[in-house]
Amino acid sequence: MMTPTIRLLASLLPAGLLAGCSMLTPQPAWKLAVAGDGPGELHRIDIRELVVANLPKSRYGNPAQYTVFGQEYTVLDSADGFKQQGVASWYGKKFHGRPTSSGEPYDMHQLTAAHKNLPLPTYVRVTRVDNGESVVVKVNDRGPFVGDRIIDLSYAAAARLGMIEQGKADVFIEALSSHEPVVDASAQPLVPAAPVDAVVTTEVTPSVEAALVGGSAEASRFLQVGAYSDELNAKAMLVSLREFLDVPASISVDDSGQLYRVRVGPLADQDRMRHARETLAQAGIDSYRVTD
Template sequence: MMYGFQNKYISRLAQLIMVLGLCACSQQEIKDSGPSRPLDFSGSPDAVPKKETRTRAGNKSPYVIFGKTYRVLSDSKGFREQGEASWYGKKFHGRNTSNGEVYDMYAMTAAHKTLPIPSYVRVTNHQNGRSVVVRVNDRGPFHGNRVIDLSYAAASKLGFAERGTAPVSVEAIDTGNPPLRHAGVVPVGTAAVRPTVGIAQAPPSSPQPQNPRAGRQSFLQVAAFSQRQSAEQLLARLRNSIREPMRLTQARGLFRVHIGPLAKVNDIAAVRQTLQALSLGSGFVVNE
């Protein structure tokens, strides 16, 4: 009897351990994290507000997440709100944002549910008075009462990366962008402008070179990062799927990932298909 009792006890204990293990795995899967080693972002420059074209990418309206409908504002002018800010980091680093850019947790960017993309906002931490300027290029957060999801760098500079959330004020910065005629449509007569801070954005209709060999070489720029390590990580990922030559260039404080030179228009099209399969957008052509 004692032997049977022990077996029954051990069996139940094993089941309990298994359940606890599954719970831990589930928590680990959804847990986000920052850099593997402490970094000081106190001297990192804020995003620099500038006039940019708002494209269809990232501005679909209305859109539905978890059964709730959201509508993108036609203009960010005068927008203000207060609430909880959170941050997202390594779990999404290198993935596409809502407008097709590549998320860089070391850049001064943010996600918002209803502001037009891109927009610039000043975020102020009520607990310590610190503020940063970030560029909105993603959608979210869709959790609880959180009003904005900041990059890890921005959260660190605001002083709440360790805690995870903080009460903040969000104030839009007017860059003179014309209002969207309706959310998701590019205003007529505007020209595509790439951001100078964070990730390089591909124009919605990148021109196709007719003859890449005509005196110049053609490259596909996949992304640009504010940190060299981020660019090198993307290069390593690309080399597992693409056999074309690649390079890393630096200019104006950004590290750019280029594929090429690509000799033929068909080569460019083939690489773009691979990038899309990897959820890395289509890149844009750089001729030199």
């Protein structure tokens, strides 16, 4: 099992208290883990709403039980009907680019979150109790493991809820997704396609798309497996795809030039689409969406 990433907003802890206590007693592990955290850049936040989907459970981050700081936690088998009220905190730049408990790189400018018990990934709506502001996030990490906090929001999600300065807020959480069953590869053997090296590019032209799949580019679709504000994170995901993928993959950049999308395709027919989905599922990549 991957060791859960521990996060909490360092600025919530009075600096004087930390300094004074450190001279008297050793610092608790969770305080050391969050020291030096901070915000990201507002202009890099992806402002688009998430598309809720029922996805297979992540290969990582879903043990039946796990222990952190001597406390045992149980992972729910299903998020169906899950609701919870409590305090939300957020985590930022200290953990930016590091692997989450599900294995995905943490991008503080994306709408994600950490929860102690929900299966990964689960889409949830987080609503502030005091003003009704809400945001949909994808839970792909474990935490927070201190106090009364029930969810750790990414910097982007916290900014959307207007809780950056105060650092925490009372929220209500409601699960919006469940999970698809894991594909049984032995039940339906894969039909291998001709190997094609993954390509790093900004935008693939229609003529190139048609040549890659041997069909019409207008009918082609993509499986977007990630969207990153950091180009290095996008390239890291593409490199990992090269280890097992036998269909084209590329990085495209949106019109703003600030969002790097990792896409599998173009996929011109249902057979190629099904093959790509099954291959991703076998590799433990269960978070993606179909795009044009």
